[in-house]
Amino acid sequence: MNFEFSEDQIALRDQARRFLADKCPTKAVRAILDGADRYDRALWKGLADLGFMGVAIPEAYGGLGAGHLELCVIAEELGRALAPVPFASSIYLAAEALMIAGSEAQKQKYLPKLASGEAIGALAFSEGAGNPSPKNIRAVAAGGRITGEKNPVADGDICDILIVAARTGTAGNESDISLFIVDPASAGVTRTPVETLDPTRAHAKITFANAAAEPLGATGQGWSILQQVLDRAAVLTAFEQVGGADRALEMGRDYALERMAFGRPIGSFQAIKHMLADMYVAATLARSNAYYGAWALSTGAAELPRAAATARVSATQAFQLCSKNNIQTHGGMGFTWEFDCHMFYRRSNLLALSLGSLSQWEDKLIERMRASNAA
Amino acid sequence: MNFDDTPQEAAFRAEARAWIAANAPREYEADLKTSPFGSVKLGGRDVLAASKAWQKKKFEAGWACLHWPKAYGGRGASPIERVIWQQEEGVFGKLSQVFIIGHGMCGPTLMPYASEEQKRRFLPAMASGEEIWCQLFSEPAAGSDLAGLRTRAEKQGDEWVINGQKIWTSGAQHSDYAILITRTDPNVAKHKGLTMFFLSMKSPGVEVRPIKQINGDSSFNEVYFTDVRIPDSQRLGAVGDGWNVSLTTLMNERLSIGAGMPTGFQELFDFCLNAQTPDGPAIEDRAVRSKLATYAVRASGLKYTGYRAISALSRGATPGPENSIGKLVAGATMQDIAAMALDLQGPSGMLAGKDRLSQDAQFQAMLMRSAATRIEGGTDEILRNIIAERVLGLPADIRVDKDVPFNKIPTRGR
Numbered sequence: 001m002n003f004e005f006s007e008d009q010i011a012l013r014d015q016a017r018r019f020l021a022d023k024c025p026t027k028a029v030r031a032i033l034d035g036a037d038r039y040d041r042a043l044w045k046g047l048a049d050l051g052f053m054g055v056a057i058p059e060a061y062g063g064l065g066a067g068h069l070e071l072c073v074i075a076e077e078l079g080r081a082l083a084p085v086p087f088a089s090s091i092y093l094a095a096e097a098l099m100i101a102g103s104e105a106q107k108q109k110y111l112p113k114l115a116s117g118e119a120i121g122a123l124a125f126s127e128g129a130g131n132p133s134p135k136n137i138r139a140v141a142a143g144g145r146i147t148g149e150k151n152p153v154a155d156g157d158i159c160d161i162l163i164v165a166a167r168t169g170t171a172g173n174e175s176d177i178s179l180f181i182v183d184p185a186s187a188g189v190t191r192t193p194v195e196t197l198d199p200t201r202a203h204a205k206i207t208f209a210n211a212a213a214e215p216l217g218a219t220g221q222g223w224s225i226l227q228q229v230l231d232r233a234a235v236l237t238a239f240e241q242v243g244g245a246d247r248a249l250e251m252g253r254d255y256a257l258e259r260m261a262f263g264r265p266i267g268s269f270q271a272i273k274h275m276l277a278d279m280y281v282a283a284t285l286a287r288s289n290a291y292y293g294a295w296a297l298s299t300g301a302a303e304l305p306r307a308a309a310t311a312r313v314s315a316t317q318a319f320q321l322c323s324k325n326n327i328q329t330h331g332g333m334g335f336t337w338e339f340d341c342h343m344f345y346r347r348s349n350l351l352a353l354s355l356g357s358l359s360q361w362e363d364k365l366i367e368r369m370r371a372s373n374a375a
Numbered sequence: 376m377n378f379d380d381t382p383q384e385a386a387f388r389a390e391a392r393a394w395i396a397a398n399a400p401r402e403y404e405a406d407l408k409t410s411p412f413g414s415v416k417l418g419g420r421d422v423l424a425a426s427k428a429w430q431k432k433k434f435e436a437g438w439a440c441l442h443w444p445k446a447y448g449g450r451g452a453s454p455i456e457r458v459i460w461q462q463e464e465g466v467f468g469k470l471s472q473v474f475i476i477g478h479g480m481c482g483p484t485l486m487p488y489a490s491e492e493q494k495r496r497f498l499p500a501m502a503s504g505e506e507i508w509c510q511l512f513s514e515p516a517a518g519s520d521l522a523g524l525r526t527r528a529e530k531q532g533d534e535w536v537i538n539g540q541k542i543w544t545s546g547a548q549h550s551d552y553a554i555l556i557t558r559t560d561p562n563v564a565k566h567k568g569l570t571m572f573f574l575s576m577k578s579p580g581v582e583v584r585p586i587k588q589i590n591g592d593s594s595f596n597e598v599y600f601t602d603v604r605i606p607d608s609q610r611l612g613a614v615g616d617g618w619n620v621s622l623t624t625l626m627n628e629r630l631s632i633g634a635g636m637p638t639g640f641q642e643l644f645d646f647c648l649n650a651q652t653p654d655g656p657a658i659e660d661r662a663v664r665s666k667l668a669t670y671a672v673r674a675s676g677l678k679y680t681g682y683r684a685i686s687a688l689s690r691g692a693t694p695g696p697e698n699s700i701g702k703l704v705a706g707a708t709m710q711d712i713a714a715m716a717l718d719l720q721g722p723s724g725m726l727a728g729k730d731r732l733s734q735d736a737q738f739q740a741m742l743m744r745s746a747a748t749r750i751e752g753g754t755d756e757i758l759r760n761i762i763a764e765r766v767l768g769l770p771a772d773i774r775v776d777k778d779v780p781f782n783k784i785p786t787r788g789r
Binding site: 278 | 770
């Protein structure tokens with residue numbers, strides 16, 4: 001049995017970690033938090049120069065064609081560094097959607113630009129309150145035109161290629177939904193930046209008024225394709241969450257070793273030790289579940305939907321636990337703007353919602369376990 | 376990343392599988408599969424005799440104590456081969472419960488500390504299951520704080536005279552021999568005045584009293600010592616070095632990974648698929664699903680953490696304190712799972728013994744057994760300390776009794 005990344009993959013992870021430690025210290029994340037820029041352009045360029053956006057994109061479409069395990073180890077490091085770049089939108093969502101459903105011409109047209117980082121992709125699937133479902137997608141597409149509103153859309157205001165889920169039918173089920181590619185700079189598209197829990201990741205409200213749209217995948221297949229995309233993104237995002245959880249745990253541990261109270265390091269009190277031990281347990285279980293997801297993603301296993309939901313639920317729980325207890329360990333300083341704890345807290349809660357909330361993924365997990373139990 | 380064996384591992388697995396297929400006691404298979412958590416039941420047949428017979432068969436074919444040297448009745452197998460064996464042995468491994476303490480802890484303690492003659496006399500008989508060993512460590516006033524033990528050993532000529540009491544001794548009622556940790560010098564700090572021995576459980580002055588547990592079973596015992604005499608030749612390690620010797624024993628406990636601790640998740644999932652509520656099967660309920668999902672990812676996380684540990688073993692790594700996670704998660708999860716299943720049963724969940732509903736019985740067994748899982752072999756709190764101190768590198772607890780002579784340490788809280 002070898003349930004571990006290969007030496008080459010671990011070397012890639014180390015390379016990504018060194019690069020991000022140098023180019024993306026928390027000071028750089030804070031520059032986006034406090035500044036006017038929507039993402040870190042220099043970092044984006046640096047990641048592109050290393051070829052990271054293209055590791056899982058085939059060589060025929062401008063990528064390196066390495067694979068999803070390579071993408072997983074990069075995702076872990078991006079999560080650990082809280083990288084303020086549109087990597088997830090562009091690669092886990094837009095590029096994966098194109099690889100799953102794009103025509104040959106669409107792949108030729110869009111994937112090389114995403115692989116090189118020259119273009120930023122995004123996926124607009126959320127509208128209004130509640131988790132995405134075939135029922136609450138109200139944007140309508142007909143005759144190659146979309147009308148409606150999407151909010152929030154990760155990287156919606158900075159993207160160059162936008163994939164949109166819209167209603168094309170009236171059957172009252174998931175066959176009503178189709179996917180489209182929209183040029184966000186085209187007529188009829190209005191983009192307004194929105195404030196979110198985590199300003200280090202750009203989000204926007206996008207309105208479509210009879211905007212030109214090109215179909216992605218067959219009509220009526222949009223919901224099914226979207227689920228496949230979200231499953232892949234769930235595994236990759238789980239690695240970001242695991243990276244963030246580990247870093248939050250380390251911050252809490254380091255502070256508990258430094259901070260003195262009652263004449264001793266606070267890390268010598270069992271109340272603190274046991275809290276940190278529980279964070280370690282959650283982070284370890286989440287890492288193992290993420291590896292399960294990575295295995296399923298990279299081998300195209302039939303149980304990917306179940307593995308993805310397992311990885312997603314576990315990683316969401318772990319990052320939320322670690323980020324909030326990191327603040328708790330830091331005491332009063334933990335909830336200041338000055339200390340970095342809140343950036344992890346923000347990111348953990350943003351990622352917990354980004355692909356649909358925890359309760360929705362819990363529901364998906366049980367439904368999928370039920371299906372595989374019956375099979 | 377794959378679940379495949381290396382060619383050597385595959386060859387070992389094939390050999391083990393073929394031998395087990397030809398030799399395993401199939402007549403017990405069904406009963407072993409349905410034995411409730413933590414206790415083996417063979418439909419009234421003698422569990423000890425069945426266990427000894429299977430162990431003897433394994434020993435004669437070279438499949439006993441895989442990790443021990445061949446010279447002492449083992450196979451000299453690697454840790455990964457041991458894991459493969461456990462996977463292949465499957466439910467028949469439940470017949471090894473009575474030998475776990477001896478094979479996993481007593482034997483490995485004898486190896487570095489007993490004389491060559493003693494090792495040749497005792498280890499093969501332990502490996503074959505002919506003689507059963509137990510470990511006399513915990514005491515009424517020394518559980519998590521094991522070094523606070525009070526059982527006295529006093530030298531008289533070439534012998535030691537033992538007086539005191541041990542408790543929570545698994546399998547003492549079946550045991551022929553034991554390793555025993557004692558206090559030989561109460562005038563020095565508590566860790567420094569301890570000495571380890573081994574002795575026959577048939578020695579005059581040894582009295583075993585079973586403890587009836589919460590689940591009605593009696594797998595633990597109290598053991599009393601009244602002027603029990605042990606020859607000095609049965610001392611393991613130097614006088615006063617017993618704490619270090621016991622660390623050898625406890626480190627070997629940690630090597631016993633791989634098989635994985637049960638959480639009861641699959642049983643709960645199956646139960647929720649079938650249990651009816653006024654609104655349909657329990658699994659349709661969103662609150663039920665949310666809890667199930669949390670337990671599902673814990674069970675899955677443990678499984679794949681185990682796979683990662685096996686991968687590390689396969690590459691030659693030594694298991695470390697990070698393996699404390701297994702029992703910590705499994706024990707508490709099983710207790711939560713049992714409570715959830717009984718809750719879904721409503722008042723009928725309280726029915727027990729001969730009046731219980733058959734589908735509910737396993738969760739009642741889990742409810743009772745898991746309370747012990749969270750305490751035995753290191754409480755949840757001690758395991759969290761181990762993770763905090765030895766994995767995360769946090770400072771050790773401040774020990775107010777550290778440099779105090781043992782007989783000056785306070786013994787009453789108020």
